[in-house]
């Protein structure tokens with residue numbers, strides 16, 4: 001029988017932060033159950049044995065936040081590098097910076113464009129996004145046809161395996177465009193990757209001796225062993241928890257193709273997007289560029305890259321992105337209604353809440369969940 005007062009399902013960001021708070025603030029033992037062979041959820045990284053390069057196994061992860069509280073919390077568990085993310089995009093054999101900024105516009109038009117002219121160029125092409133009936137119309141209304149065709153059309157078709165004209169307009173709310181030469185991908189003041197790697201970061205978050213981590217353990221297999229008096233913080237899929245009683249929520253999945261190359265530098269940067277529909281993958285990650293300060297693997301004549309392909313999700317595959325349609329939102333509401341009738345289970349994390357969160361939002365949600373739902377109801 002698993003009889004700790006608190007049981008956390010999932011050792012991703014949300015589960016790990018909640019477990020750490022329960023142990024260190026409430027001084028209570030907590031059991032963390034994780035079905036994978038490692039903690040860290042989708043942020044997990046490991047050192048590639050052959051090259052010594054740290055690889056983010058579920059796609060590139062860069063920590064970025066505007067929240068002082070999140071930054072203060074996360075940096076207790078180790079320092080971050082000053083890495084600032086830049087994304088380049090190959091379109092029609094040429095290379096551009098994303099998100100679209102003044103440098104991108106100058107490169108597209110092959111001349112110097114002032115911020116004021118950029119504003120005029122962009123607004124001159126706009127129609128009302130509210131009247132768009134599909135994603136293509138909405139994107140054109142937001143940034144104009146030329147930029148849409150160069151950067152959005154092919155990439156979106158690959159991401160969703162659908163013509164953008166067959167996708168609902170609500171999938172995008174806005175498309176970021178900057179009229180300055182700031183080529184950073186994120187605008188948050190705090191950015192970086194953990195100096196000692198994501199694997200170390202999670203090891204430290206979960207290092208409190210009151211935390212017991214059970215790896216390779218699926219909630220399903222130990223569910224019957226959980227004492228009815230325990231509080232379960234569940235960060236797996238909400239529909240799976242209820243045995244898909246109302247049907248399955250849809251997700252997008254990804255496939256990663258890993259390659260080791262005998263060259264010092266494959267693409268000169270961490271991430272390059274491929275926006276043309278004819279190129280089957282959406283982006284290439286080259287992981288050594290996250291840590292130029294690690295001289296030995298960085299200078300070596302080997303590099304690890306990973307090609308990312310977007311895939312339709314089916315049961316049993318890794319779920320990466322929720323699909324924001326009316327059908328899925330209605331289904332989610334039904335599951336949330338059931339969840340309300342299970343007061344001993346708190347649903348959290350991206351899978352339990354069926355939403356996309358960056359890591360900082362997952363940390364914030366976990367801190368908030370601890371304060372308002374766990375600490376508030378704690379009776380010693």
Ligand SMILES: Cc1cc2nc3c(=O)[nH]c(=O)nc-3n(C[C@H](O)[C@H](O)[C@H](O)COP(=O)(O)OP(=O)(O)OC[C@H]3O[C@@H](n4cnc5c(N)ncnc54)[C@H](O)[C@@H]3O)c2cc1C
Pocket residue numbers: 009010011012013014015033034035036039040041042043058059060061062063064217218219220235236237254320321348349350351357358359360362
């Ligand atoms: C491709 C990609 C790139 C991203 N890049 C960034 C980025 O650059 N910056 C950023 O801030 N965010 C990024 N994110 C978002 C980031 O991955 C999430 O914010 C983070 O993973 C959320 O943590 P979580 O704990 O909610 O979920 P997860 O990390 O998914 O953790 C959930 C954990 O629960 C476990 N679990 C599920 N079901 C069960 C079960 N039944 N029994 C036991 N264990 C179970 C899973 O194995 C997993 O370890 C990216 C996401 C994707 C998909």
